[in-house]
Amino acid sequence: MASSRPSSRTPAAWIPLAAIGIALVALPMIGLLLRAPWSRIGEVLGGDAALTALRLSLVVATAASVLSLVTGFPLAWLLARRGFAGKTLVRALVVMPLVMPPVVAGVGLLAAFGRRGVVGSVLDEWFGFQLTFTTGAAVLAAWFVSFPLAVLALEAGLRGLDERLEDAASTLGASRGYVLRRITLPLLAPQIAAAAVLSWARALGEFGATITFAGNLRGRTQTLPLAVFERLQTDPDAAFGLSLLLIAVAFVVIFGLRGRFLR
């Protein structure tokens, strides 16, 4: 019998430790379920402010995810397939947003794109365009923090792809564009989906960089996490309700795509 093999026996100590792990993840969610203002849930979630924040969150996260994929793919390709000077440095740079405190990311974005920032001052002077405190700023902040996840997922996918299949396609008369469209991208579909969901989920939860760089303006930069933070000081019940909404949205997406790439 398989269960009598020594290697398949579960070490006794693992069960309580695993239970602690699961509890760590599950308890905050259970807490939210218990503390949510069920008696006036319709008023909290159906209110204009909540819906606006939800819509803005979805728009910002989706835009950031798409931008991360579009800009992440070429970089992932270079990292996976080409040797170039400073590659180690580039790779270290790419993962910096992952390890950087989000509020620092926001300050950095201000330093670059703020009205007196390196790029921001040029934009302001030449085009009279100011990025800070716009929805664009919220997208940029979310893009910044979700980009590394997209690059890492795509690079891993490209490394696992047999380049000789693309060579074979080219000897069969396929142009570079046709090879990309018919061979590379379809074969990478699972990794592209993974990169999209990971970066989307990261963007959806972004708080620190957004509030620092884009501010907390209802309807323009106030995404769901920012709305939760604001309500926590004025109407804690509503904060619990909005948090639950945020988790529900993320859960539906992750659960809905299970099996596609989450095994």
Add this chain to the structure above:
Amino acid sequence: MSITVDVVSRRDSFDVEAAFEAAAGETVALLGPNGSGKSTLVATIAGLLPPVRGRIELEGSLLDDARSGTHVSSDRRPVGVVFQDLLLFPHLSALENVAFPLRARGVARSEAHRRALGLLGRFDVDQRAHARPSELSGGEAQRVALARALIAEPKLLLLDEPLSALDVGARTRIRDLLREELRRFPGVRIIVTHDPVEATTLADRLVLLEGGRITDVGTPDEIRTRPRTRYAADLVGVNAFQGPLDRLEDGSGAIVTDGGRIIVAWPEWYERGDVIGVLRPPDVTLSIELPMGSARNVLRGVVRSVVIDGQRARVRLATSPELIAEITAGSVERLGLRDGVETWASFKAVEVDVLPL
């Protein structure tokens, strides 16, 4: 119609230098051991690796010329390649794989699929048209890969180790199919292989590649008679007997060749069809008088040529079938062997390796 290759190609700082020609309607085998530069040469001819020096010309049009910087990219070359690992696209069906070269050239989907299905039918795999490559047997996958390489009607067909991935049974069937398709194909045919049996049974002419250099060129017969390197002598310069097997009363067998019968140990796997028996020239014993020993094969004939290379001599005999023997130069002198001298050749049945064809 022909191809002229005269290039130096570099991959991982290993230079491969090769100059050879192949005419339309002939099959040329590039034969060499692993690491001899075969795959570098395949990549160069396919247009995946521009040569660092030299030129490639196919049917009068220049594909590569390092001096003028000419390089026709792989997707614009009229070259059909069957790669060693086939490299069928795993996410496409057999039909879509074969239609791919047409679709890449802008042929409408329905037309491309119609033509692909026709070609799959010719290769007897049309009933597997909708299977994914992972669901195909080795032989089926090989046919699909061959159809994919042929469908856009290339001027050059390049087969990289076409039989190496197949098991013994499939190998025999695919070899017949390959021989038939190579014969039908009107353009230049090049096969790349490390297997001398594959090379000598499929090709009209051999180009031997060793350590990134061409070391010998010739028909299998020419190389057998006068191999220029040890590799050529050991691999190509062997005696090969082809024909069906006959079972003898004592349990051994005989290969029935056009020239005569060769006694061999009976191979347990044999069912029907031709086999090839391989006998190394050093295993052939020569004597002036009828030898009385354990050797089951004893043939008489006159010496047609003696080629001495240092301490070794290759003696070609007009026995039936013909034989090449390798003996020491001293024995040539001792036996007084020279053209026209009558001699006896003998070898044991177990010294003949019997391989499926």
